[in-house]
Amino acid sequence: MGDLIKNDDRNMENTAQSEDAYRSIRGYVVDAQRQVYSAVNSAMVTAYWNIGKAIYEVCGENDRATYGKQILQYVSERLTAEFGKGYSIRNLRNMRRFYLMFQIRQTVSAELSWSHYQLLMRVEDENARNFYAQEAAKSGWSVRQLQRQINTMYYNRILASKDKDSVSAEIQTTVPKPEYETIIKDPYVLEFLDLPQNEHFYESDLEQALIDHLQKFLLELGRGFSFVARQKRITFDGRHFYVDLIFYNYILKCFVLIDLKTEDLTHQDIGQMQMYVNYYTREMMNEGDNPPIGLLLCADKSDTLVRYTLPEDNTQIYAAKYMAYMPTEEELKRELNLNEFEKLCDK
Numbered sequence: 001m002g003d004l005i006k007n008d009d010r011n012m013e014n015t016a017q018s019e020d021a022y023r024s025i026r027g028y029v030v031d032a033q034r035q036v037y038s039a040v041n042s043a044m045v046t047a048y049w050n051i052g053k054a055i056y057e058v059c060g061e062n063d064r065a066t067y068g069k070q071i072l073q074y075v076s077e078r079l080t081a082e083f084g085k086g087y088s089i090r091n092l093r094n095m096r097r098f099y100l101m102f103q104i105r106q107t108v109s110a111e112l113s114w115s116h117y118q119l120l121m122r123v124e125d126e127n128a129r130n131f132y133a134q135e136a137a138k139s140g141w142s143v144r145q146l147q148r149q150i151n152t153m154y155y156n157r158i159l160a161s162k163d164k165d166s167v168s169a170e171i172q173t174t175v176p177k178p179e180y181e182t183i184i185k186d187p188y189v190l191e192f193l194d195l196p197q198n199e200h201f202y203e204s205d206l207e208q209a210l211i212d213h214l215q216k217f218l219l220e221l222g223r224g225f226s227f228v229a230r231q232k233r234i235t236f237d238g239r240h241f242y243v244d245l246i247f248y249n250y251i252l253k254c255f256v257l258i259d260l261k262t263e264d265l266t267h268q269d270i271g272q273m274q275m276y277v278n279y280y281t282r283e284m285m286n287e288g289d290n291p292p293i294g295l296l297l298c299a300d301k302s303d304t305l306v307r308y309t310l311p312e313d314n315t316q317i318y319a320a321k322y323m324a325y326m327p328t329e330e331e332l333k334r335e336l337n338l339n340e341f342e343k344l345c346d347k
Contacts, residue, residue, distance in 0.1 A: 052099030
């Protein structure tokens with residue numbers, strides 16, 4: 001009996017060692033595949049940029065004139081015969097357009113695929129296009145994630161923040177500036193939660209939906225966020241209070257406290273968030289941390305109420321609306337323009 005137990009223990013040990021060996025070796029294979037994919041992707045993007053440059057230099061400004069069409073037709077037929085599909089006249093024109101939109105070679109990132117750039121080329125505004133390209137490379141956005149951020153006007157919502165100059169300056173830099181205002185968007189688009197449109201639901205439902213879709217919510221929040229806790233209890237004088245969601249932003253080096261409100265924001269809600277922020281400032285900050293910020297994510301709000309409830313030198317508490325469905329471009333523009341109008345009226 002004792003020998004059987006020893007054999008079982010030995011077999012379990014061998015199985016564990018085999019599994020460890022497999023995982024270790026698998027890691028090398030996966031790393032190698034990633035490096036190969038990255039190298040191939042970078043070479044392809046570089047080749048397409050150079051092809052676009054060559055077409056532009058040969059065809060000039062108008063590749064649709066008779067001379068340009070003849071050259072494209074000839075090049076397309078020869079390349080297709082030698083290398084197969086992928087070199088149609090339409091694709092060659094896309095490569096030319098790629099070069100024209102990213103003429104400075106350094107602006108073309110090896111981290112982005114040709115599919116990324118095909119999406120980026122649909123963004124007409126140059127500043128927005130460069131912003132999306134840099135954010136996609138820094139944050140490792142997939143093609144689908146990039147498409148969502150473009151569709152929800154991520155750039156425009158960032159510019160609707162209180163510190164446009166810092167946001168605009170960030171587009172030209174590789175390291176983001178640590179201003180709190182640059183990370184707050186208004187509105188936040190939470191269509192991935194699949195919540196019922198124009199129907200009442202509880203704050204607990206919203207919180208649970210955000211937790212269930214945490215990865216997508218982190219994408220909407222922006223760069224640098226990591227999840228810390230939900231329903232974080234704060235207790236003093238025998239009274240318990242609960243912060244809905246706690247994050248830490250490793251770029252800003254601070255805690256971010258989020259309270260969810262499914263109704264119109266009130267001054268009591270703002271006062272409660274002020275208490276949370278004060279508590280974290282005095283009790284929870286670690287050495288090297290910046291002061292925490294509080295974000296009230298609400299169904300609706302009055303910017304004037306927020307302004308007069310908070311002190312004039314407020315830099316820690318912000319309120320933003322959320323939209324539980326994918327808005328149309330017109331709705332988003334109307335929302336952003338309304339925010340700008342309210343801010344002007346508050347001045």
